[in-house]
Amino acid sequence: MTINDDSMEICCPPCKAACPILTDAREYIQLIAERKYEEAFVSIRKLNPLPRVCGRICTHPCEAACKRGQVEEPIAIAALKRFASDGPWAGRYKGVLPDKRTGHKVAVVGSGPAGLAAAQDLALLGHDVTIFEALPFLGGMLRVGVPGYRLPKDVLDEEIQAILDLGIEVETGVRIGEETKLANLFEQGYKAIFMGIGAHKDRKLGVPGEDEVEGVVSAVFFLRQVNQGENIEVGNKVAVIGGGNTAVDSARSARRLGAKDVHMIYRRTSEQMPAAKEEVEEASHEGVQISYLTSPVEILGNAGGRVSALKCIKNELGEPDASGRRSPKSVSGSEFTLDVDMVIAAIGQAPDSSLVAEEVGVTEKRKQIIVDGPYTLVTTQPGVFAGGDAVTGPATVVEAISAGKRAAIAMDLYLRGEPLPTTGAPKTHETVILPRPIIDRTQPFARSKKVSIPVNQRLKGFGEVDLVLSEGAATKEALRCLHCYLGAKVDSEKCVSCLTCVRVCPLDIPTTSKMGEITIDPVACQACGVCALECPVRAIDISLACRSDIARDIEDGIHMAQRSGLVIVGFFDLHGNFGSSHVKSLKQDHPNIVPVMVFGLRRVDTSDVLKAFESGADGVFLAACPPDADPFPQEADRVKRRVSHARSLLEALGIDGGRLEIIDMPAEGLLEKQSVAELIQRMGNSGQARSA
Amino acid sequence: MTKGCGRLLVLGCETCAAMSFAGGQRQVAELASAIRLGRKTSGDEGEVVEDAIARQCEPEFVDLIEDEVSECDAILSLACGAGVQLLAERFPDKVVLPGCNTTFLGVTEALGVWSERCAGCGNCILDKTAGLCPIARCSKQLLNGPCGGSMNGKCEISKDVDCVWQMIIDRLTRLGRLEMLEEIFPVKDWTPAGHGGPRKMIREDLKS
Numbered sequence: 001m002t003i004n005d006d007s008m009e010i011c012c013p014p015c016k017a018a019c020p021i022l023t024d025a026r027e028y029i030q031l032i033a034e035r036k037y038e039e040a041f042v043s044i045r046k047l048n049p050l051p052r053v054c055g056r057i058c059t060h061p062c063e064a065a066c067k068r069g070q071v072e073e074p075i076a077i078a079a080l081k082r083f084a085s086d087g088p089w090a091g092r093y094k095g096v097l098p099d100k101r102t103g104h105k106v107a108v109v110g111s112g113p114a115g116l117a118a119a120q121d122l123a124l125l126g127h128d129v130t131i132f133e134a135l136p137f138l139g140g141m142l143r144v145g146v147p148g149y150r151l152p153k154d155v156l157d158e159e160i161q162a163i164l165d166l167g168i169e170v171e172t173g174v175r176i177g178e179e180t181k182l183a184n185l186f187e188q189g190y191k192a193i194f195m196g197i198g199a200h201k202d203r204k205l206g207v208p209g210e211d212e213v214e215g216v217v218s219a220v221f222f223l224r225q226v227n228q229g230e231n232i233e234v235g236n237k238v239a240v241i242g243g244g245n246t247a248v249d250s251a252r253s254a255r256r257l258g259a260k261d262v263h264m265i266y267r268r269t270s271e272q273m274p275a276a277k278e279e280v281e282e283a284s285h286e287g288v289q290i291s292y293l294t295s296p297v298e299i300l301g302n303a304g305g306r307v308s309a310l311k312c313i314k315n316e317l318g319e320p321d322a323s324g325r326r327s328p329k330s331v332s333g334s335e336f337t338l339d340v341d342m343v344i345a346a347i348g349q350a351p352d353s354s355l356v357a358e359e360v361g362v363t364e365k366r367k368q369i370i371v372d373g374p375y376t377l378v379t380t381q382p383g384v385f386a387g388g389d390a391v392t393g394p395a396t397v398v399e400a401i402s403a404g405k406r407a408a409i410a411m412d413l414y415l416r417g418e419p420l421p422t423t424g425a426p427k428t429h430e431t432v433i434l435p436r437p438i439i440d441r442t443q444p445f446a447r448s449k450k451v452s453i454p455v456n457q458r459l460k461g462f463g464e465v466d467l468v469l470s471e472g473a474a475t476k477e478a479l480r481c482l483h484c485y486l487g488a489k490v491d492s493e494k495c496v497s498c499l500t501c502v503r504v505c506p507l508d509i510p511t512t513s514k515m516g517e518i519t520i521d522p523v524a525c526q527a528c529g530v531c532a533l534e535c536p537v538r539a540i541d542i543s544l545a546c547r548s549d550i551a552r553d554i555e556d557g558i559h560m561a562q563r564s565g566l567v568i569v570g571f572f573d574l575h576g577n578f579g580s581s582h583v584k585s586l587k588q589d590h591p592n593i594v595p596v597m598v599f600g601l602r603r604v605d606t607s608d609v610l611k612a613f614e615s616g617a618d619g620v621f622l623a624a625c626p627p628d629a630d631p632f633p634q635e636a637d638r639v640k641r642r643v644s645h646a647r648s649l650l651e652a653l654g655i656d657g658g659r660l661e662i663i664d665m666p667a668e669g670l671l672e673k674q675s676v677a678e679l680i681q682r683m684g685n686s687g688q689a690r691s692a
Numbered sequence: 693m694t695k696g697c698g699r700l701l702v703l704g705c706e707t708c709a710a711m712s713f714a715g716g717q718r719q720v721a722e723l724a725s726a727i728r729l730g731r732k733t734s735g736d737e738g739e740v741v742e743d744a745i746a747r748q749c750e751p752e753f754v755d756l757i758e759d760e761v762s763e764c765d766a767i768l769s770l771a772c773g774a775g776v777q778l779l780a781e782r783f784p785d786k787v788v789l790p791g792c793n794t795t796f797l798g799v800t801e802a803l804g805v806w807s808e809r810c811a812g813c814g815n816c817i818l819d820k821t822a823g824l825c826p827i828a829r830c831s832k833q834l835l836n837g838p839c840g841g842s843m844n845g846k847c848e849i850s851k852d853v854d855c856v857w858q859m860i861i862d863r864l865t866r867l868g869r870l871e872m873l874e875e876i877f878p879v880k881d882w883t884p885a886g887h888g889g890p891r892k893m894i895r896e897d898l899k900s
Contacts, residue, residue: 497746497747499750499752499753502752503752503900504900512746512752512753512756513756514743514744514745514746514753514756514757515706515744515745515746516706516746516747516753534898606897638897638900641896641897641899642897644896644897645896645897
């Protein structure tokens, strides 16, 4: 659960390093590739309490850092998280509470992602947690801010319920600071408090007409109505002022509520727009128009006091402001008027902290709760901690989860009377650049396509737009991973400088010094496993599916195999087009076939084949994936020659060479139905399996 | 042989040549020094530079000294004959000289003492001869027992040379396998030993 600097390994993969909660994306992606979906989900869930939410709406900084992005496009990490978390296997997960409870009562104020994360982790540490939520329902901005077409409410309900199932108490309809103050909570026996009240107050536009004219609403207010399913009147021509996700959410929601013309007005350029690129793209597909470098000047009303027009001005970019972005400067004489009948202000939110500002310090301008540091998160009031949008201003879900988790660690230490973690700025990781020759030699594979329901079907309601990846698409996508830092490492004590690794690497990565000291660049290595296999002195270790795994899988598999007929060991390339159901059927229909899954047939050595026979197999086959799915197609010939070599050894032992085969996997599945019978027959008809 | 060679690179080899104290970095330093001394007196022109690589019989190591070699006029290689030849092959425009005499495949009996064990005949019979090789250690390379000159376990050519056939008989007796000598070796085909022409070994399964 720790997410402080100490858990950053020296060779932390870029995806993990970029994640505010240090999600080991590399790990769960590998498990998906291995068709171990439930294990993939456990890997995600043990760190992230809201994986189905994140799989849908996370801004995925991991993808921006993903090294694969330097080859063609990053791995669709968020989509894979959703695949692993949406599956039926996910329902089996149960958080494990400790045997001993601490007896400490802790209050969590706010049930958004920060509060939920803090509540979960505190419960898992044995504390008695109660969540206080001002609204009648839980979820914070996840409920009232994010529209259902991005995050269905039933998904959110299920995720929250799984957290509450840890025994967390809930009191809704209680706004802390009104009748119950923080001091009252302490009086009631709560030993520590976490404030995750978010940022639910929209900033005003600050233009004339804003307050005087009817039909001008704040985005937070508008979205809250929408997400509660209330009947709101939406105009025909709606202007949304702002360029963040809230603005886009408002615009896309307005379209679904029947607005014909929805116009986003943003004062800077599209490159500077903070909203997620994917969101803006979908908004455009849904007919939302966007005016860049445009600012509102005045809101005009008709005789009835209802908004009728929005006067705007065009901007040009001037000097950079405090955020580092170039400031928009209005261009005089460029005013124009837009006919509108509704204006939604989405230019930023601030925490609604006025009620608690008497008890905890808040910043003057933005009203954000002040904390002393990112790892202690203590407010000006001892025993009161805070995190998420309430402290930082509007940010992302995963940052809020990160704050909740950090606060839980700090609060736990505080409750046990131990010193809090030292304050310190979190280290930033630079993305490592892949050498150009490596990129050129890497086989390209297109990123999985997002599947969404067609636009004309979307606008009828708030049904979810994006669909989860199919199993085939997910496994294919997961196999694109470059397995950062899981590659080959040479033990210089064992190495004899024979230069074999230098010569066999399909990417030409190992280099030698004049004295035979081998260097394998951990950034470039993609863990293909060839050098680890070919090294004549076994001086190379590989962290992705090490060689001993294969030996173990063969032994375990044969041990469990049926012995009524021939026992056949089949090495299957994980790059084949098959799903977990195919593996299940194979085991059911052919219990005498021992499937051993490998990351490429290039991973199977002669000694592995011999070991299979040694352990009792009557026959062995290597099942090759379709060539266009192979990331190292240049190794296929080597595999053939190795198998010939193995076959000649078998023949020398009096074992018929027909008992060893390379076959092709079908276009879909592990084995062609007819081929299995033929294969078994061929192997059965071969000469004796054991030497005299 | 290095007279008049100009700028000379004395190149060591850090595997077999180093183990034999014939061509490692230490010997390179020694020899280079000696040559410089010699040139001082003889007045022969040209700098003598030193370097060593792990093995001179592997192209990848030889490639790493390409730049250095381009600046020299000649190379005095302290590798075995194989290394010298690979250098000459890779640098055909440079004079490549052998600094060592390549002799045998052998074992270290003690520091500074090595003796021949293997002649590289390509057809090993050590399973039949209790691990003692009559090709490498019998002065007449007999295959079916000692000659009449074997006296008191010594070879007739010198009292310092053991008769390997006496050793074979003794050890087979000790192992209870003396009857192996009843198998008669026919006339030897020396082709695998190189007598049919230069040898080449290819492992199809390893080729890149």
